[in-house]
Amino acid sequence: MNKIKSDEILNELKNIIPNPVCELNFNNTFELIIAVTLSAQTTDKRVNEITKFLFSKYADPLSLSNAKFGDVYEIIKPLGLANSKARNIISISKDIHEKYNDIVPNSLEELTKLAGVGRKTASVVLAVGFNIPAFPVDTHLIRMANRLGYSKSNDPIIVEKDYKKYIKKDDWILAHHLFLLFGRYHCKASKPNCLDCKLSKYCKFDH
Numbered sequence: 180m181n182k183i184k185s186d187e188i189l190n191e192l193k194n195i196i197p198n199p200v201c202e203l204n205f206n207n208t209f210e211l212i213i214a215v216t217l218s219a220q221t222t223d224k225r226v227n228e229i230t231k232f233l234f235s236k237y238a239d240p241l242s243l244s245n246a247k248f249g250d251v252y253e254i255i256k257p258l259g260l261a262n263s264k265a266r267n268i269i270s271i272s273k274d275i276h277e278k279y280n281d282i283v284p285n286s287l288e289e290l291t292k293l294a295g296v297g298r299k300t301a302s303v304v305l306a307v308g309f310n311i312p313a314f315p316v317d318t319h320l321i322r323m324a325n326r327l328g329y330s331k332s333n334d335p336i337i338v339e340k341d342y343k344k345y346i347k348k349d350d351w352i353l354a355h356h357l358f359l360l361f362g363r364y365h366c367k368a369s370k371p372n373c374l375d376c377k378l379s380k381y382c383k384f385d386h
């Protein structure tokens with residue numbers, strides 16, 4: 180990889196992905212951090228179906244922190260991992276209400292102190308919620324880095340560092356969305372759409 184090749188890839192991706200934005204629905208950063216927490220190992224579409232009801236019942240950190248575990252569990256059960264997700268979103272709400280006066284913190288350090296919030300979730304909140312340059316790396320971003328030659332690693336921290344060698348800070352948020360959506364809809368883990376792929380000349384994937 181080099182910076183010229185990386186710019187070419189990003190330009191191609193801009194043509195392929197017409198609307199590179201987060202697909203989770205949210206009205207504020209509180210709803211965003213809850214939605215991202217719920218999105219582990221499920222689809223954004225399913226999360227949106229659930230959060231529509233969840234946020235109509237619990238609209239702010241105080242109401243969700245006072246929610247009964249069993250009630251929250253029942254609502255989010257279809258998303259899987261409901262035990263830990265219910266525990267975490269109640270705890271996150273409590274901390275945001277009690278420690279941060281109902282305002283979601285905007286630093287990686289503070290965000291990652293919240294229950295169940297790792298570097299990827301915190302980076303999504305920074306990038307999508309606050310427009311602060313960050314580069315969230317999930318399974319799609321790792322796969323794209325490996326296939327397109329940004330990184331040989333499967334470790335998200337190393338992959339993030341490798342992307343950042345070639346992509347300037349101002350482009351981190353856009354690049355994250357482009358790689359994620361390309362991985363989600365075009366270059367899927369199994370059966371990638373290689374036949375008419377405009378990135379095939381850069382691709383290291385063994386077809």
Ligand code: SF4
Pocket residue numbers: 326365366367371372373374376377378379382383384
């Ligand atoms: S050629 Fe196939 S594996 Fe390579 S980037 Fe395109 S879709 Fe993905």
